[in-house]
Amino acid sequence: MCIFSDADFMKEAANSLLKILEEPPEFATIFLLTDNPSALLPTIRSRCMHLRLSPVPAAEVEQYLAEVRPEWKPRERAVVARVCGGGLGRARSFDLAGYLAARQDALALLGPAMGARDHSELFHVTDTYRSGAEGKAKTESLIRTLYSLLEDMLFLRSGTPELVRNRDIQPELARMAENVDFSWIVTAVQRLGELESGMRRNLLRSLALDTFATALEMPPK
Numbered sequence: 037m038c039i040f041s042d043a044d045f046m047k048e049a050a051n052s053l054l055k056i057l058e059e060p061p062e063f064a065t066i067f068l069l070t071d072n073p074s075a076l077l078p079t080i081r082s083r084c085m086h087l088r089l090s091p092v093p094a095a096e097v098e099q100y101l102a103e104v105r106p107e108w109k110p111r112e113r114a115v116v117a118r119v120c121g122g123g124l125g126r127a128r129s130f131d132l133a134g135y136l137a138a139r140q141d142a143l144a145l146l147g148p149a150m151g152a153r154d155h156s157e158l159f160h161v162t163d164t165y166r167s168g169a170e171g172k173a174k175t176e177s178l179i180r181t182l183y184s185l186l187e188d189m190l191f192l193r194s195g196t197p198e199l200v201r202n203r204d205i206q207p208e209l210a211r212m213a214e215n216v217d218f219s220w221i222v223t224a225v226q227r228l229g230e231l232e233s234g235m236r237r238n239l240l241r242s243l244a245l246d247t248f249a250t251a252l253e254m255p256p257k
Contacts (some may be wrong), residue, residue, distance in 0.1 A: 041069045050077050057083040091122020104128050111204045118201035119184060138174075138181040139202070145182065145245060148253040149220070150212055155250070162245040175241050179232050186228070189213040190221050216254075224252055 057080065060066060068084060079249065087198035092100075101108060105128065108116070112132060120127040127192060144161040150157075165175055184201055191199040192213040200206050231248045235241065
């Protein structure tokens, strides 16, 4: 068995597989994995059997986690099952402590937009995002978590609470969603994209995070 976990090859590499896919050896089973089948050459797609893999339902992921990660509480398993998007492998190896820490920092960054006038907690959090590889990984985790929280707020604003991933803090997210409108969420996502792009240009992380948070601050009512 041979598994290509990222089948979006360069054209030359893909062409070299054509002969093998056309006449595969009897002892071999070849899997080409991709998130976007249209990115593969038509000549590759025409020689393959197409199998679409759907996410595992959250309830089934929770049952699986109850067996392999019994140290997690039911509420924690529910969060992991939804944050992981139906991937069993990702759920099993999920860094729950790291995610919860990133989520706490993400909530601090959204604090000014929710009416927090004292920015001391915000500056204390952002000051911990230093340069270097460790800081880079920490910032990437924070950005992913911010996207997750903003998405949950959008679900709550649109009347689809069943889609919320961070269910253990849903009441808090509901209160936050009541303070903003759809245009604010859209703006927040856009600014988060700009922040993500800025991180690739090696901007000073703590300053960039401060700018992101304070730019979303709404005037007092």
